[in-house]
Amino acid sequence: MNTPSAPLAERARAAFLRACRLDVETMKPGNVSVASAGHGMTSAQFIASAGAAAAGLFTPGARVGARILDAVRRTFDAAGCNTNLGIVLLAAPLCAALERMESLDAASWHRETERVLAELDIDDARLAYRAIALANPGGLGDAPEQSVHAQPTVTLRAAMGLAAGRDSIARQYENGFADIFGAGLDAAGAVSPSSEHRAMLDAFLAFLCGWPDSHIVRKLGAAVAQSVTRDAAKHRAEWRAAGRPAQSPELDAWDAALKARGINPGTSADLAVATLFVALMTSAASTSNA
Numbered sequence: 001m002n003t004p005s006a007p008l009a010e011r012a013r014a015a016f017l018r019a020c021r022l023d024v025e026t027m028k029p030g031n032v033s034v035a036s037a038g039h040g041m042t043s044a045q046f047i048a049s050a051g052a053a054a055a056g057l058f059t060p061g062a063r064v065g066a067r068i069l070d071a072v073r074r075t076f077d078a079a080g081c082n083t084n085l086g087i088v089l090l091a092a093p094l095c096a097a098l099e100r101m102e103s104l105d106a107a108s109w110h111r112e113t114e115r116v117l118a119e120l121d122i123d124d125a126r127l128a129y130r131a132i133a134l135a136n137p138g139g140l141g142d143a144p145e146q147s148v149h150a151q152p153t154v155t156l157r158a159a160m161g162l163a164a165g166r167d168s169i170a171r172q173y174e175n176g177f178a179d180i181f182g183a184g185l186d187a188a189g190a191v192s193p194s195s196e197h198r199a200m201l202d203a204f205l206a207f208l209c210g211w212p213d214s215h216i217v218r219k220l221g222a223a224v225a226q227s228v229t230r231d232a233a234k235h236r237a238e239w240r241a242a243g244r245p246a247q248s249p250e251l252d253a254w255d256a257a258l259k260a261r262g263i264n265p266g267t268s269a270d271l272a273v274a275t276l277f278v279a280l281m282t283s284a285a286s287t288s289n290a
Helices: 006-025 043-057 064-079 085-098 106-118 122-135 156-163 168-175 178-188 196-210 214-220 222-241 248-260 266-289
Strands: none
Touching (some): 006 085, 006 196, 006 266, 064 085, 064 122, 085 168, 106 178, 106 266, 156 168, 178 196, 196 222, 196 266
């Protein structure tokens, strides 16, 4: 396995931290943000979690399962709660894939990520199970065939495949991160400093409109999740028809309505963070090579 050059490793870490900060800087209805705390958490916890998790995620040469467990442990030390398990599960294979890359473009990163996923083994599953059990997300580790509270008997990718039908993050392990490198990057587009917040919101809405948010399904049921997906599609269609981006008063009102009902589209946010991590890295590489 290659060790990434110091400049690439530093850029990747910076891109990850920027994506995590955009997660709370951008008003994404129902999510915790700088402007609006919620669900018993604050933006400061998310920012602290990102810095803590990065130390584990970017350990050179570490296996995916070890990155996940180290990042989750560090997160709990920093924030005292599960703020970023989904982000960590998505970022770990992406970080491992970066160490193999010779050219930094989305197609190459996608290809290397698929190779990383194909090589995951039972040891990765064992370490990831410990991380998921520690984070205690509720529902993710409850597949009858494989419980995170028992020793795994299959690889991490196979275990995630068992949960893929009910969890969009697990599905990325099964489908090779197709949603991140497909719908996510398509929505985010080329990212520049002036478009970062728009890109984050667009990626978030693409996922929230695309299918029911897994976190909402686990917490409140499929019917509530489906209603949020319909509302998201309606809002996005209205903004597109008007030829303008979402305005703050509209986002604020939707955000308040969701939080009043205890609705947090957390999985859509996690997918958007992973998308922006990739988009920030590949957009910067494209600009530097132009």
